[in-house]
Amino acid sequence: MTDDYSATPSRNVPPTLQRGKACLRCRKRKMRCDGTKPSCQQCVRAKKEGLCEYDDGKGKTRTQLLRETIARLESRIKELENPEHTSTSVSLFDPHILPISSEDSSSSGGDSPSSFPFSASQSPNHITSVSPPPLMACCSPVSWAPSDRCFSSPHRLFVTQVPSELAQSLLEAFIPHRDQLLVGLHVERLRSSLRRPAEEQRHPVLMNAIFLWACYFSRTPSLNQHEPLYLSRATEAFHDWLRSPTKVVDVIQGCCLLSQYFLVNGRIMEGFHYASAAASLVLQWGLHRQGSERRDVGMGLEGTFSLPPAQDAIERGERILAFWQVFCLDRCWSAALRRPPLISDGPGALSTINAPWPQDIIEYEVENFSDITNLNTVQTFLAHQIQVPVLAGGFSNFALRAKASALLDLATKVAFSWNTSGVALTPLSEQDTLAVEDSINRFIASIMPVHQMGAVHASDRHNLIVVHTLAQAALIRLYYLRGEVDQLWNEKCLLAARGMLLVIGQVSDMDIEFLDPIVGSCWASAAHVFIREMAQVETWSPITSNELGSHVGTITAALSRLSMTFPLAGFLTSRLQSSLGLV
Template structure:
């Protein structure tokens, strides 16, 4: 046996060349065998779907996804034909829309600013004409539902949804009463159609939008489906906001936030993990049933922070107060622990919060000291960035001239500025993002952008002061640096809110260029700033191609650029 081994020609080395391991193994510094489509390490961990390579060979992730969408659209057409023939030649009502139908039933009016929407009353959702839903009382065919779900799942982080993928998939095969509520599933199908633009699936957006809105009335009074309703409201809000329908988007964001507070999601994670909320020594009609396991408890934690991110970021963009309070009052203090990775919940590693405030502790510089606070996952950094973004805007907007000499305001201002700076230094540097998983990379790009946009918001009322102006310009230029690290593939998975950050940076750079040229034309530094402004405009235009809301903003920035 030994002789045979010595005479056998040497086979290929079992150690891969540098950079050839899958992204998951590289991130975890594990030995990878390089087997495709899924290496042994990912297969053993039941993470075959997350096993991806970037060795430059084969097709890119985007190409594979587009091919998959094309195959799914072809299958949908087959289902349409099958349904048509089974109904004696009449077209299937649930899938037949006019070919001239708009990709979204709510087109953005480009002649007026989407930020100037009126805020009077609760919106009346327009009826979707031309649809008679033959599946009004039942789910779509299982094969179609699976196809739409698979289109959506790679984009779930993009729209803020954090769920256990395996359980979501399995839900489609459970008895009707045990499935995820139609309000959530139809919101997911809506996003699947939206994300398939410009493919033919986008024609079915009005169908799934009408189904999701119709399912709201059934989900609200159902305590067992509270999490589904909150998650769906966030998805609907993001859909409306991305399409420039700010009133509807704000309405659903506020509904999700209010319901999350009413059901106590802001106070999850007491020492008794079987209890859904902390009762605060008072009787409450709104009590969640005990979580069945760590995964279900984790989904509740993730659902709250999904609402928190939506509420904090978009309240600033919409120029309205945030809905979720966070004070020292026992009913409003946010004590839900920081979100963790879903893998942590799967292994039962659930963080326990003894009742200490989460966000408040972060703001008073306890996040790196107290072991209870934690918050080291990428999603936790996303939450911190959202809190900083809204907090900076709230603090700066509270200033008025009589406070110019207020020691209290100055102290709070400097402390907040230090918090933003320190938070930024804890993030993974931009030049290292290429080695992260694609989902983490796009999340970190947004987190970096939110941090720099927070600094702009903090100093925005004081731009006449040279120090504040220089700080804001540095932050704007840093936003341009972030944009330069975005690849073409990344644009398909970016959170749409990153566009708002770029608008802030573009306005600061345009203002600085105009001021420099007014003082000294041509100014030596203005050419560099103009390049960076063009970088942000290019990125904003790319985002606007998928999210119409930012089409108006891109046009506005282009006019600023043309005027200087």
């Protein structure tokens, strides 16, 4: 291989190092090394300072220690499986997630955050893409350490300290957006964790995802340029985590943030890979059945995916919130993209969602928990079979989001029980449609009306905007297909679309950057109702084309404002304009 010095005049060639003095990375690649410590120039130019290590004979490098640890674990696994038989690998297959090819481990690593102060001039544009996570990793019950608090040594390879001032600033930039992204974390604990040793901090997947979103929301070039850096770090930390899982709840929350980042930037496949990872993890570790665990006859592996008891009420609350974060992400984006949700909900004790409705983190701080178990939380809400006691919760901002997400998912399922000719595909299609319609309307009647939202606190208003948006989108999805051939259902669909216009009318420029990005898809669905009506207006609708065009313009303008924060909204705007041009 030709090294980087081959085209350089001889007077600039550094003196030849003694044999064995080059760093391990240069040795492996047969490149000329200048021996500079802590990082040689070859590694600096390649942005691999974190992988520049020297074997001076005085001790083993981190890489050597890690390889020896892995070799010991693999050997022990083979012994435990069958002392008289050896196999090349041990794999646990998870059917909920898709296999993705893993990157070569030699590419792992990262730049040092300390080299990127606020005014850093270098751009991390060398990171052109980030591979989806290798969601089917070779692992074993023996090597898995499913503790929510321990921090095993292999992860330290990805722990690179961000300067304290920068870390605190990034965290403060993220905190105002935590509700928007449904991150249920205790803020003071999160702040204090940054002052602890690296092994006691939150997992790098979560922290780098938080720093990524902080840079994203900052809208300042000095921080925006570091998005690829923190994105790369978060994904690399996840790759590493798969080999030795720890701090599971942190990683679940981090995967949700990564999924949302990819989705709002139009990288749908990568977004769904991380959503799949988060959904698989909450099911594997039983976060959907919190408070309803039952002892059963063991088969030797059940402890593999068991979290230790929460240390206190706040930690328990964060686990509940982590499940509902994944639930909302799954239900909303699956409905938007017309694909089945990743998290099923029964029947059967293992798959039924029994986690209590999420509450505000302050409620967990004072240990205000619902102890109702085996509630069939979502199924009970959707069926309205019983009057749920107040102690069961379900009235927080987060809970309203979860309920609206569940209704959108249910409306999507029922809507597709009709074909495009308005013919029922199942015997209960008509009955189910009316029942879902009633559930959605009752839910809308139970929350603050749209015209009163201006009188509440900003964070509550942002949440209500999203909740009303999801509810109207659920009605539109329920009515749209039948509205193609049935005048009554078409009128209902138009009424729901006008309801969406009322919600959009309450959205100010100050609100727009604090909304869940899923609202863009919901708003666009209302615009498509009006566009369809414009194409049929001469046939049987009394509404004028000008009025309908004005409605579409209102929604397009709102999407254009939203696209200033979330690029995916710009794509939706372009599609609307294309559809409008065909009318």
